[in-house]
Amino acid sequence: MTSTNNDDAGVARTAVIGPGAIGSTIAAALVDAGHRPVIGARTPFERLAVRHGEGVVEAKVTCFGSPSEVGDNGPVDVAFLAVKAHQTEAAAGWLDAFVGPTTTLVILQNGVEHIERLEPFVADGVDLVPAVVALPATRGGPGQVAVTGRSRITIPAGPSGDRVAGLFAESFLNVKLSDDWTTDAWIKLMMNAASGGLCTLARTDNRVFADEQATHLAIDVMNEVAEVGRAYGARLATDLPDRIMTGLAAQASGHMSSIVVDRINGVPTEWDARNGVVCRLAARHGIDVPLNQMLTTLIRIGEPSTPPPT
Numbered sequence: 001m002t003s004t005n006n007d008d009a010g011v012a013r014t015a016v017i018g019p020g021a022i023g024s025t026i027a028a029a030l031v032d033a034g035h036r037p038v039i040g041a042r043t044p045f046e047r048l049a050v051r052h053g054e055g056v057v058e059a060k061v062t063c064f065g066s067p068s069e070v071g072d073n074g075p076v077d078v079a080f081l082a083v084k085a086h087q088t089e090a091a092a093g094w095l096d097a098f099v100g101p102t103t104t105l106v107i108l109q110n111g112v113e114h115i116e117r118l119e120p121f122v123a124d125g126v127d128l129v130p131a132v133v134a135l136p137a138t139r140g141g142p143g144q145v146a147v148t149g150r151s152r153i154t155i156p157a158g159p160s161g162d163r164v165a166g167l168f169a170e171s172f173l174n175v176k177l178s179d180d181w182t183t184d185a186w187i188k189l190m191m192n193a194a195s196g197g198l199c200t201l202a203r204t205d206n207r208v209f210a211d212e213q214a215t216h217l218a219i220d221v222m223n224e225v226a227e228v229g230r231a232y233g234a235r236l237a238t239d240l241p242d243r244i245m246t247g248l249a250a251q252a253s254g255h256m257s258s259i260v261v262d263r264i265n266g267v268p269t270e271w272d273a274r275n276g277v278v279c280r281l282a283a284r285h286g287i288d289v290p291l292n293q294m295l296t297t298l299i300r301i302g303e304p305s306t307p308p309p310t
């Protein structure tokens with residue numbers, strides 16, 4: 001197959017795997033910056049339409065429905081993986097098609113195990129860049145997304161970070177280069193474990209944090225996560241859970257986390273990357289996390305793949 005993203009000399013060849021809420025937004029930001037990303041999709045589409053804080057990006061895109069269609073369009077210089085964490089293994093064929101020995105692979109997923117999750121699916125030495133995604137995006141149809149807040153990803157500072165950030169110059173996406181990415185990732189995990197966990201069990205949106213008891217519970221959950229994070233090198237101040245909660249309560253706008261949306265829709269959720277991980281990593285350091293254990297167990301039991309208890 002003839003390459004369609006074989007941009008002008010000196011312009012990066014880019015690909016997005018998993019064009020859902022986040023993947024479509026990243027593809028749109030690449031288009032906004034003048035690139036022509038190709039897309040690997042489970043549900044292919046022809047047009048991208050992403051509304052963001054500064055306007056809208058609409059474009060005809062090259063979107064494949066199977067890795068076997070990629071041909072000369074891969075490997076690329078920079079690939080972006082935006083399937084949900086539990087969908088990574090099923091996306092392995094796309095990684096084979098788009099990721100070569102000199103590709104930088106940006107992992108746009110929640111949690112703190114980006115590198116460990118991807119290493120089994122790429123060759124040794126592939127440049128893996130983990131990203132913390134702060135980008136409240138909601139899908140309409142395939143390729144159609146509304147971003148309802150600021151659009152930012154945080155990646156580690158360094159040559160790879162510069163390479164990725166350079167792609168988005170002049171686009172609506174802000175790329176933050178962090179000197180302490182581990183801490184950034186654990187802060188996000190504190191929020192996800194507490195806010196996403198409680199809202200999943202309550203099957204509700206973030207307005208739950210107008211409730212005083214829910215607020216106290218969330219702070220206690222975050223304190224456990226912070227203790228685990230510190231054991232893994234994150235620098236998390238003791239008053240951070242209170243400060244995060246103040247911020248979450250102030251933003252209690254009715255936004256529903258993607259894990260809650262997936263639970264209500266009856267499809268598998270990212271429970272392991274967002275909650276299970278806290279318990280697994282705590283156990284390795286002998287840290288007791290009873291609230292996170294309870295949240296994780298109850299969310300796991302509600303997964304569609306888990307047989308009902310006998």
Ligand SMILES: NC(=O)c1ccc[n+]([C@@H]2O[C@H](COP(=O)([O-])OP(=O)(O)OC[C@H]3O[C@@H](n4cnc5c(N)ncnc54)[C@H](OP(=O)(O)O)[C@@H]3O)[C@@H](O)[C@H]2O)c1
Pocket residue numbers: 017018019020021022023040041042043082083084085087090091092094108109110133134135136137138139142258270
């Ligand atoms: N959405 C947010 O606001 C937000 C904010 C921060 C972080 N995040 C994180 O960002 C990551 C992506 O989340 P998301 O909300 O963008 O999820 P999403 O909307 O569900 O998108 C996932 C996309 O991957 C596609 N996909 C799944 N399996 C695939 C496969 N085997 N091959 C190709 N494509 C496949 C899905 O296809 P279908 O179209 O067929 O479903 C979908 O388009 C998650 O880790 C999430 O936690 C999301």
